[in-house]
Amino acid sequence: MGFSYATMDVxxxxxxxxxxxxxxxxxxxxxxxxxxxxx
Numbered sequence: 001m002g003f004s005y006a007t008m009d010v011x012x013x014x015x016x017x018x019x020x021x022x023x024x025x026x027x028x029x030x031x032x033x034x035x036x037x038x039x
């Protein structure tokens with residue numbers, strides 16, 4: 001039981017955290033591209 005609950009928490013943590021990290025990385029790369037194009 002405890003193992004399944006821990007797995008659910010980890011899965012939820014990964015499911016929430018990884019998209020945020022990916023979006024942040026993509027946003028920073030896009031900002032760098034835009035700034036490099038401007039200057």
